[in-house]
Amino acid sequence: MHNKNNITDKIFWVGTNDRKTHLFENYWPLPKGVAYNSYIIMDEKVAIVDTVERGTMETYIDNIESVLGDRKADYLIINHMEPDHSGSIRTLVERYPEMKIVGNKKTFPMLERFYGIKNNLLEVKEGDQLDLGLHKLNFYMVPMLHWPETMVTFESNNGILFSGDAFGAFGTLDGGIFDDELDLEYLEEEISRYYSNIVGKYGRPTQNALAKLSGLDLKMICATHGPIWRSHIDDIIAKYDKWSKYQTDEGCVIVYASMYGNTEKMADNIARHLVKKGIKKVRIHDSSKTHPSYIINDIFKYRGVILGSCAYNGDIFPSMETLINELEHMAIKDHVLGVFGSKSWGGGGLKRLNKFAEAIKWETIEATPEALCAPHAEDFDQCEALAEGMANRLKDLYK
Known part of the structure; x- marks a missing residue:
């Protein structure tokens, strides 16, 4: 990645585009591909938020190194353990052996069973805060959106919600990473098809999560798939509210x-x-x-x-x-x-x-x-x- 993809002056998108995979979860068609989003927060301490599917690992590591340079990662935040977001964890642990892995009590048994990792863990609970320096990370549990261990991370300094699979979309990020840089009309079906098929079963947990997060002053939503929402935050939240109430x-x-x-x-x-x-x-x-x-x-x-x-x-x-x-x-x-x-x-x-x-x-x-x-x-x-x-x-x- 020759151009750094800045979200703010200190937060970067280091995700990857996957145009080779035909079927998401080996079932859902991907005619427009899919993006795996990962983020880096540069501060007194460096935090990586979520990783990518291992098939795009080489590009991912290049993206990380272009931002970090000689610095090491201090923390890896795991919002969701599904392998399309956790698939690169073992590689990152090998590169940054002192890095602490941040998750909740339901994260770590999965981490061990999937990848054999059980050291350097930092358990967080509902409402806990992690101080990186200027950036403060707050953690909220959103179980069954759409796995039991799922949580979201709120960076309060900039009002950024790292939302895991919530508010995601199928489709690659073609040239832009923000909603207002992309053709949302082109992605419209991929946004709703992503919700209806990946999250759709979990209407009540989605409603619970929306209620829990409603008090946060959101300036940006950084999901693990699809565009970063900054200009259409109200729109995507309204869609999730409607869909999760099964309103038609x-x-x-x-x-x-x-x-x-x-x-x-x-x-x-x-x-x-x-x-x-x-x-x-x-x-x-x-x-x-x-x-x-x-x-x-x-x-x-x-x-x-x-x-x-x-x-x-x-x-x-x-x-x-x-x-x-x-x-x-x-x-x-x-x-x-x-x-x-x-x-x-x-x-x-x-x-x-x-x-x-x-x-x-x-x-x-x-x-x-x-x-x-x-x-x-x-x-x-x-x-x-x-x-x-x-x-x-x-x-x-x-x-």
Whole structure:
């Protein structure tokens, strides 16, 4: 890194961009890559805040050395132990053997089990302060946002919150590191897809964290992925507040699984009737083609969800099963659900979708069309009834 990336005159971004990894956590697609953010605070004592995924280690060490020069790191702050942020810890410990590792009581068992490190530890508790000189670091526990050991670090001199994975985003930092230097419109889906898929399950812990941090005078939020927030702090906090309350807009996500197009015809028919009834925001996804992360992102945006599956070996189609397992696991709340399907000789996907409806405990629409082989007039009538039930309920909710 030939240019130092200053956040203030004494705080630096030393993170890395990863444009090679296809799947985050080996599951979520990364079409725009991902950034791993790490920070250095230069003072009487030097602190590194979080590290990066080990695949970008060489660049990371160069970035650190370009800031530190001959100085050593005194402290390493670990806000979160997930390996995309802790993967370089062992290398830093080898380079700076006297460096103290700062974490909480839940951090250190993970540190030992992941990396075999158990010396030079400095345990901090809720509200503790670490004095670096001019910079004072205060620590706040935010458990299950999104791991049990997660904490955040507040640098009170400049009003900077080092927030770990909270307020993060997919997407690399292309030329800038601050929100007002980057094209946020280009990153918009990557910001919401990051929340909905990585943090989304943890709505209540997110609300708890927002309440706890609401008293801090934030001038900047430095997350471990995505842009550094300084001009749009209120916006990103408002988004997290809305998303973690499962607040949605008027609209409907239709997802279908179809082998030969018959169930897809039903999906298109339902969509047509939704639009005729005044629902403009309709999003249709083929569960075999669209990765669940994009579907889940849309479900976090819109109140209505309609799922349909063809038969597959007398049961639900595999890609739809994957999706509903994911939705059940994430325990997304407060939606209106419709289900439909098709079958050929025995059962189809509908019975499994009905079980999902019971498990997820969303409000449901009564009409449940199920076509035999191909949809006929009476099936399309039921599709219209499903669409009408959904449209009426959404209109009622968004008066």
